[in-house]
Amino acid sequence: MNVFVDIAIAVIFVFATIGLMTTAIAEALASFMKSRARTLARQLRSLLDDKDIKDRFYGNALIRLDRETGSGMSDKMFDQTHPSYISPKAFARSLIMALADKTATAGSIVLDQTAILTSVTQSISALPSSSLRDFGRGALLDAQGSLERFETSLADRYDETMMRLSGEFKRRQQLVTFLAGFVLAVTLNIDVIAYAKRLQTDEDLREKAVATATAYSELCQAAANCAGRVSETDAVGDQPQAPGDDDIAAGVKALAKDLQRLNGQLSVAALGWNSCTWRAFWNGFGMSLLRENCPAPAKTADVTGDDPGEGRFIASLASVLSWLIAAFAAVLGAPFWFDILSKFIRLRGTGNKPDENTVASLPSKPAS
Secondary structure, three states: OOOHHHHHHHHHHHHHHHHHHHHHHHHHHHHHHHHHHHHHHHHHHHHHHOOOHHHHOOOOOOOOOOOOOOOOOOOOHHHHHHOOOOOOOHHHHHHHHHHHHOOOOOOOOOOOHHHHHHHHHHHHOOOOHHHHHHHHHHHHHHHHOHHHHHHHHHHHHHHHHHHHHHHHHHHHHHHHHHHHHHHHHHHHHHOOHHHHHHHOOOOOHHHHHHHHHHHHHHHHHHOOOOHHHHOOOOOOOOOOOOOHHHHHHHHHHHHHHHHHHHHHHHHOOOOOHHHHHHHHHHHHHOOOOOOOOOOOOOOOOOOOOOOOOHHHHHHHHHHHHHHHHHHHHHHHHHHHHHHHHHHHHHHHHHOOOOOOOHHOOOOOOOOO
C-alpha cells in the first residue's frame, strides 16, 4: 500500500510542478498578447455599434485617460491601446453621458436627472435595430423612469455580458495551458508512465522523490501556500493586477527554479532526453537511427536483434500518451494538484500532529 502511495505522491508532485510552470507561461502570453484588452475591445465594439456613440463613449475620461477615440485608429491599434478593465459603474456612466450628449445642444451640460433620462431615451429610440438599441431598451424597462435605476441596470447587464465573455476567455486560456503543457512535456520528455514504472522498482529513487515532494509541500505551507504564487487566470471582467518589475523578476526566478527542480528529478529517474532515448523513441516508429553505445531495444518473442520491435513501438506510443496526460494535468492547475498532494502526504504519514492541549488532557499511563 505504501509503495503505491509513494508513487502517487511523486507523480502528483510532477503534475503540480507542470501546473505551476504552464500557468505562468499562459499568463505571460496573455499579458504579452494583451488578450484581455483585445477580448474586451472586440465585445464592446460589437455592443457599441453606433459610431457616434462609440466615439463619445471612448472619448470619456472615465474610459480613456488619454481621451483618444477610435475614429482615426485602425482596429489593430484600437485593440492594442484598449484598457484591459472597465468597471461596471464607469461603463454605465460613460454610456449614459454618450447617449445624453448625442441629443443635447452642443457645449451644454445637462444636470437634471429627468432631462438626462429623456435625452437618453430619445437617443436610444433614434437608433436603428442593433445590439446597442436592445441593450438600452432593456435597461429603460428596468429603470421605470429613474436615472439611478437605469444606471444600475446598465451596470448589471454589463456584468452579465462580462461573465459570459470570461467563460470564453478562460476556455481559450485552458487551450493555451494545454498546448504549453504538451510542449513542456515533449521538451523535457516527461514520461509519467515510465516514471511510475521506474518508481515501482527503484526504492532509492522513490524515497528521494517522496522526500522532495514532502519538503516542497511543507515549504509551500510555511510560505502561505506557494501554489498560489502564480494566480489562476483572471476573468475579463476582473481588474487585473499589473505586475511590477520586481514581481516579474521574482516570477522568472521562481519559474527557473521549478524547471531546474523538475528537470533534475526527471534526470535522476533516467527520463528526459539524451542521444539514446531520442534514437529509441524514433526507432519505435520504424525510423532507423544509429544507436552507437546505446543498449539494444526490448526484444519480443517474434523480434530479436537490433530491430525496433513491437515492445519499442509500444514504449514510444506510451511516451506520447504520457505527454498528453501531463498536458491534461496542467489544465487542472497547480492549486488542484498541491491540494491532492497534501492529502496523500497526510495519508502516508500518521496524520496531522495532535494539538498540545489534546495531548496534555490524555490520561497518563499508570506505573507498573
